[in-house]
Structure formats: C-alpha cells, structure tokens
Amino acid sequence: xxxxxxxxxxxxxxxxxxxxxxxxxxxxxxxxxxxxxxxxxxxxxxxxxxxxxxxxxxxxxxxxxxxxxxxxxxxxxxxxxxxxxxxxxxxxxxxxxxxxxxxxxxxxxxxxxxxxxxxxxxxxxxxxxxxxxxxxxxxxxxxxxxxxxxxxxxxxxxxxxxxxxxxxxxxxxxxxxxxxxxxxxxxxxxxxxxxxxxxxxxxxxxxxxxxxxxxxxxxxxxxxxxxxxxxxxxxxxxxxxxxxxxxxxxxxxxxxxxxxxxxxxxxxxxxxxxxxxxxxxxxxxxxxxxxxxxxxxxxxxxxxxxxxxxxxxxxxxxxxxxxxxxxxxxxxxxxxxxxxxxxxxxxxxxxxxxxxxxxxxxxxxxxxxxxxxxxxxxxxxxxxxxxxxxxxxxxxxxxxxxxxxxxxxxxxxxxxxxxxxxxxxxxxxxxxxxxxxxxxxxxxxxxxxxxxxxxxxxxxxxxxxxxxxxxxxxxxxxxxxxxxxxxxxxxxxxxxxxxxxxxxxxxxxxxxxxxxxxxxxxxxxxxxxxxxxxx
Numbered sequence: 001x002x003x004x005x006x007x008x009x010x011x012x013x014x015x016x017x018x019x020x021x022x023x024x025x026x027x028x029x030x031x032x033x034x035x036x037x038x039x040x041x042x043x044x045x046x047x048x049x050x051x052x053x054x055x056x057x058x059x060x061x062x063x064x065x066x067x068x069x070x071x072x073x074x075x076x077x078x079x080x081x082x083x084x085x086x087x088x089x090x091x092x093x094x095x096x097x098x099x100x101x102x103x104x105x106x107x108x109x110x111x112x113x114x115x116x117x118x119x120x121x122x123x124x125x126x127x128x129x130x131x132x133x134x135x136x137x138x139x140x141x142x143x144x145x146x147x148x149x150x151x152x153x154x155x156x157x158x159x160x161x162x163x164x165x166x167x168x169x170x171x172x173x174x175x176x177x178x179x180x181x182x183x184x185x186x187x188x189x190x191x192x193x194x195x196x197x198x199x200x201x202x203x204x205x206x207x208x209x210x211x212x213x214x215x216x217x218x219x220x221x222x223x224x225x226x227x228x229x230x231x232x233x234x235x236x237x238x239x240x241x242x243x244x245x246x247x248x249x250x251x252x253x254x255x256x257x258x259x260x261x262x263x264x265x266x267x268x269x270x271x272x273x274x275x276x277x278x279x280x281x282x283x284x285x286x287x288x289x290x291x292x293x294x295x296x297x298x299x300x301x302x303x304x305x306x307x308x309x310x311x312x313x314x315x316x317x318x319x320x321x322x323x324x325x326x327x328x329x330x331x332x333x334x335x336x337x338x339x340x341x342x343x344x345x346x347x348x349x350x351x352x353x354x355x356x357x358x359x360x361x362x363x364x365x366x367x368x369x370x371x372x373x374x375x376x377x378x379x380x381x382x383x384x385x386x387x388x389x390x391x392x393x394x395x396x397x398x399x400x401x402x403x404x405x406x407x408x409x410x411x412x413x414x415x416x417x418x419x420x421x422x423x424x425x426x427x428x429x430x431x432x433x434x435x436x437x438x439x440x441x442x443x444x445x446x447x448x449x450x451x452x453x454x455x456x457x458x459x460x461x462x463x464x465x466x467x468x469x470x471x472x473x474x475x476x477x478x479x480x481x482x483x484x485x486x487x488x489x490x491x492x493x494x495x496x497x498x499x500x501x502x503x504x505x506x507x508x509x510x511x512x513x514x515x516x517x518x519x520x521x522x523x524x525x526x527x528x529x530x531x532x533x534x535x
Contacts, residue, residue, distance in 0.1 A: 016111075016165025017203040019058035020509035021103040023051055028086040030078055031511035032108035033175065034168075039080050041107045046074040048091040051101040058163055058202040061103060066095040074104060083512070120174060120227035120530075126362035127280045128389040131435045133475055134364070144440060145526045146180035146231065146481035147173065147505060149219075151490040153184040153235035153242065156194065156212045158219060159490045161201045164510040166222045172511065173485070174226035176519070177528035180280070181223055182442060182481040183216070184235035187257055187265040213272065224278030231366070231481065232269060233283035233442070237262070238300050241492025243287045243372065245322075248302035250289035251334060252348050255302055259348065266352045267359060274360020281364035282356050283394055283442060284349050287372045290322040292331040297493040307332035310340045320371035334370060336378035345370060346384055353386045361390075366440060368394040369428055373443065374401050376428040383436065395428045396443040399459035402427075409458030420462040421470055432471035438479060441467070445483035447502035448515035460521065467525055482522055487514040 020028045032038040047054075049067025063069075070091050078084035088102040124137040136142050149169075151159030160169050173181060189212045196215055201207035207215050220230050236242050236249045237257045243249070253259045266282070273279045293308075295301040308314075308330040314323060322333040334345040341347075353365040367384050369376040373396035384391055402423060409416040421429070431439050444463065450456045468477045487504030491497035505522070506514055513519035523529065 016167065017059045017105060017205070018107070018165065018168065018509075019045075019056070019061075019103070019105045019163045019203060020511075021056040021101050022088060022508050023099060023101040024088045026088070026508060028088075028102060028104055029507050029509050029511045030084040030086065030104065030106050031509070032082055032106075032110060033511075034108065034110035034113070034171065038108055038110045039082050040078045040084060041109045041111070043071055043075040043078060043104065043106050045103070045105040046071040048088060048102045049100060050095045051099045056101075056103045057199055058105065059205070060202070061105070064095075066098065068092055068094050070102070078106070120179065122224060122227050122229065122278055123179075125278075125280065127364055128362070129364065129392055129438050130389070132432045132438055132472065134392065134438050134479060141475060142179075143476050143526065144180045144229075144231075144479035144481065145178060145528070146182055146229075147178045148182040148184060148233075148443065148481055148484040149173070150184050150235075150484045150486065152189070152212075152216070153186045154239055154490045154492040155200055156186075156189045156239065157196055157200050157215050158183065159486045159488065160510045161204050161207065161215070162199060163203050166204055166207075166219055167225070169510055170219075170222040170226045170228060172506070173223070174228050175530050176505070176513070177523070177530065178228065180229040180231055180481065181485075182231045182233050182283070183219070184233045184286070185216070186236040186239040187234060187262060188237065188239045190265045190268055191257075191261065216273075217276075220273065220276055220279060224276075228278070230273075230279045231281045231283060231442075232273060232279065233286055233366075234262075234265070234269075235286045240297060240300060241495050243289060245290045245292045245331065246294050247296045247493070248291055248294075248300050250287075250291040251332075251343070252285050252288075252352070254291065259342075259351075263352050263355050267355050270356040270359035270363065274356065274363050279363075281366055281392065283366035283368065284352050285368055287396065287443075288334055288345060288368060288370050289372050290331045290333040292329040294329060300493075304332045305330055307343070311335075311343055312339075320375050322371055336370065337382050346378075346382065350385050353384070353390070357387070357390060363390065364392050365390050366392045366394045366442065368396070368442070372396060372401070374427055376431060376439075377426065379436075380430060388437070391437050393428065393431055393437055393439045394442040395439055397424070397441060397463060398444060399446065399456045404455075404459060407458065407462070409462060410454050413458075413461065416458065417462045417465050421466050424466055424470070429466070429471050432478070441478055441480040443483045444480065445503040446518075446521075448518045450521070451517060464521075464525060477526055480525065486510070 022028050047067050048070050049064035053064035055062040123142045133141050149158045193211045193213050248254050252262045293304050337346040349367050407416040487501045489495045489499045489501045
C-alpha cells in the first residue's frame with residue numbers, strides 16, 4: 001500500500017468562486033441561475049492544456065507548461081448568457097499526444113447581490129412518524145424526496161466546495177426538486193473536529209481555517225435557506241469510502257472507536273444539529289454488515305479474531321449470508337437481538353437513539369436493516385424500542401442487492417414485478433403494509449446508462465413500480481434518497497479523486513444534471529424541478 005500526502009493549495013479571492021475543469025470527452029456547463037435575469041458576467045480564467053501540468057486549484061490556478069489561454073474565446077461565447085456549454089475539443093490542440101483538459105473560472109451577474117427567494121419553503125417542522133408515513137407539525141404528509149451529498153465521510157466536508165460556492169450547490173439541489181439532503185459523515189471527524197485543508201474549500205474562501213463542524217454548520221444553513229432539509233447519516237466510523245466486509249466499519253465499533261465513542265459521537269451531533277433549522281433526522285448506522293480480519297488501507301485495519309470466537313466462529317447464526325464463504329477470513333457480524341451482547345444490534349441502536357432524543361426530543365431517528373440495510377425481518381416480532389413518533393426504519397436497494405436471476409423482466413414484466421414486490425415485502429415492506437412505521441429508502445442508484453442493459457433497467461422498472469405503486473400507492477409513494485449527487489469521485493480507498501462517478505446526478509461543474517435521461521428517471525420517482533428553472 002502506498003500512502004500519498006494530500007495536495008496543498010490556497011484560495012485567492014474573497015467571496016464564492018466558480019471553477020470547472022474537464023478532460024477531453026467531457027463537457028463543461030457554466031451556469032448562473034440566481035434568478036431569471038442572472039447571467040455569466042466575466043471569465044477571469046480559461047486555459048486549455050496538458051492535464052498533468054500546472055494546477056487547477058480554484059482561484060489559485062497555475063497554467064500547464066503546454067497550454068493555450070482561451071479566455072477571450074470563452075468570454076465571447078459565454079458572457080451575457082445564463083448557461084454556456086463548452087467542450088475541450090472545441091479549442092486548438094497545441095499539446096499533441098497528451099491528455100488535455102479545459103479549466104475555466106467564471107463570475108455571475110448576481111454575485112454580491114441579495115439572496116434570491118428559495119425554490120420552496122421548508123415544511124412546518126418538526127417532522128414526526130405517523131403510522132407508515134412522515135408528517136409535519138400540522139399532520140400533513142411530507143414525502144422525503146432526496147439525494148445524498150457525499151464526501152464528508154471521506155474528506156471531512158462534502159464534495160464540490162472546492163469548485164462552487166455552497167449557496168450555489170444548495171440552490172441547485174432545491175432547483176432540481178429535491179427536498180432533503182442525506183449528509184454522510186464519519187465518527188472520526190465528529191470526535192476530532194480537525195481544521196479543514198484549504199484546497200477542499202477553495203471556492204469558498206470564507207471557510208478557510210474553519211474546522212469540520214463549522215463548515216457543516218454553513219452547509220446545513222445554506223440548504224435550509226433553499227428550503228432543503230438535512231438528514232445526518234453516520235456513514236463510517238473511520239473516514240474513508242464505504243462499503244465492504246473488509247473496510248473494518250461494518251459494526252458500530254471497531255479497534256479505534258468503542259461503542260461508547262459511537263454514542264458520544266451521536267450526543268455531539270444531536271446537541272449541535274438537533275435544534276438547527278432544517279435538520280430533521282439522524283441515520284444511526286449506514287449499512288450494518290460483516291467485519292473481517294485484514295488491512296483495508298494505510299490507516300485502517302482490523303483483527304476480529306476475538307469477535308469471531310465470541311460469536312461462536314463460523315457456526316454463528318447467519319440468516320443473511322454475511323460471511324464471505326469464498327475465503328477463509330475470520331469474520332464477525334451483528335445479530336438483531338440475540339447472541340453475544342456486544343454484537344446485538346437492536347439494543348445498540350436503541351442506546352444511540354435515546355442519546356439523540358435526550359438532546360433533541362423531536363428529531364427523527366433512522367434505523368437501517370442488517371446486511372447492507374436490506375433486512376428488517378426481525379423488526380416484525382422484535383421492533384426497535386424507540387418512541388413511535390421518532391422512529392423511521394431505513395432500507396437500501398440496488399440491482400445487486402438481491403438475486404434477480406429468476407426475475408424475467410424482459411419477457412414477463414408483470415410476473416417479475418410481482419415477485420420483486422413479494423421479496424421486498426418480506427424484507428422490509430411489511431412494515432409499511434401493516435402500518436408499523438415509515439421505511440425510508442435512504443439509498444438506491446444506477447449509472448448514467450442504466451437503460452441500456454436489461455439487468456439494471458429491469459431492476460429499476462421493478463423498483464420504480466414498488467416505490468410508486470407498492471405499499472404507499474394511495475399516499476403518494478415511498479420516501480427516498482438517491483445515491484448520489486456528485487459525478488466526480490471524492491477519493492477514498494479504491495477510488496480516484498476527480499475521476500468520473502457514474503451514479504452521480506450533477507455534472508463535473510456542479511451546475512446541472514450530468515445525463516438527461518438519468519435525471520428524468522428521478523423525476524419519474526417524484527423529484528419536482530422548479531418550473532422554468534434552467535436545465
């Protein structure tokens with residue numbers, strides 16, 4: 001394993017900056033959308049050249065040695081327009097035989113002006129669970145239609161702040177029709193609250209020198225100002241990409257963080273955000289899963305021999321196939337409420353949930369199912385013991401979440417959909433059908449070309465049918481949060497910072513949807529873009 005040092009850099013100007021860079025084969029979408037009369041005012045920087053040279057750090061750019069300044073050309077094309085689409089290939093290639101990219105920084109007519117009216121107002125808060133739905137303070141249903149804004153669970157702050165003002169990203173989320181953001185974070189950053197590296201917030205110079213939680217405050221406030229709620233999600237204990245059996249983060253504790261640390265982390269989060277405008281819920285533990293002995297990264301490893309022995313070895317109950325049978329690794333996994341006390345999931349989430357409610361009695365508390373948030377069968381006879389008005393269960397579903405080999409969607413779509421619905425009803429949908437509690441589908445997703453293969457397309461069509469015409473057909477459909485917002489990877493183990501994120505909603509500039517048909521699928525599920533908003 002190689003452990004590289006983080007890049008360094010600084011910001012150059014006061015106020016929010018807008019920057020975008022894209023390699024050949026990609027597009028840049030410059031956008032100014034703070035009102036119908038907003039427009040691109042100027043292009044202070046635009047260079048096309050060798051992608052491996054210089055620096056594209058927003059506000060502190062350094063030209064590649066092999067490059068051409070295209071500022072005049074971009075200004076001529078884009079100034080005065082609300083949206084301007086650019087392609088690197090449109091400019092002269094003077095660096096033949098190299099990988100090139102186009103780097104642009106622009107300003108908007110609205111910069112420095114008053115805040116614009118939000119796309120929508122926040123509902124009447126606080127929210128609460130009522131039977132199988134979530135309602136506002138006036139007992140009106142609030143259907144959560146959201147998106148995960150990731151990155152903070154890896155880098156301490158959400159992605160995009162290095163290239164776009166936080167208020168622009170928040171406005172884009174609201175403009176596209178999402179009413180809630182699932183904000184993923186790590187326990188490590190809550191407990192340590194480190195100062196954030198300047199390069200991660202380069203487009204937001206006012207954030208320079210701030211600590212992690214200070215920047216989260218600003219993000220939550222920006223979302224609330226746009227009528228977008230926040231759902232705080234403890235995605236990882238350690239700061240890194242998620243999720244797998246080898247990442248040492250499948251339980252609510254590991255060798256670096258104890259069960260007490262995890263509960264204390266939630267006390268800190270609830271105390272700070274439980275009464276903050278727009279924060280409506282707390283997802284306790286993302287994708288509970290097995291942990292296996294091994295080294296995940298330079299900083300993350302685990303030895304679960306003692307847990308493996310404590311649970312009774314490989315003979316421990318494993319109803320959801322959490323042990324990887326293809327290798328001989330020692331692994332351990334949670335049981336719902338049986339087995340060794342240390343590995344009992346229900347009592348653990350109850351303890352954390354009560355710690356949250358002690359700080360913020362009106363908050364919603366999300367409890368994920370076992371085995372990557374897919375199994376809640378045990379809650380039928382042994383539900384989580386938290387107040388009904390606060391309890392929301394969480395489920396995840398992807399094309400790989402279950403075996404669909406016997407689902408012939410192509411030739412028998414109705415039969416496949418019925419089998420799919422039966423399977424989800426068994427795993428967690430029964431909680432909705434019998435009115436026990438709301439179930440928030442807090443993760444699902446597909447790549448930009450999901451419609452080209454029968455596998456992912458079949459899954460999505462069946463999933464869409466269940467979401468809209470399943471247990472809550474007469475109430476407007478299930479609550480959901482899509483994975484994820486950005487189309488650029490934030491980094492982490494097995495990932496490459498700046499590389500394409502095939503599931504992401506937004507383009508590389510954080511200004512508009514990356515793929516029209518991909519975003520249209522989310523509109524079909526209930527995302528409601530503001531009328532007249534720029535695409």
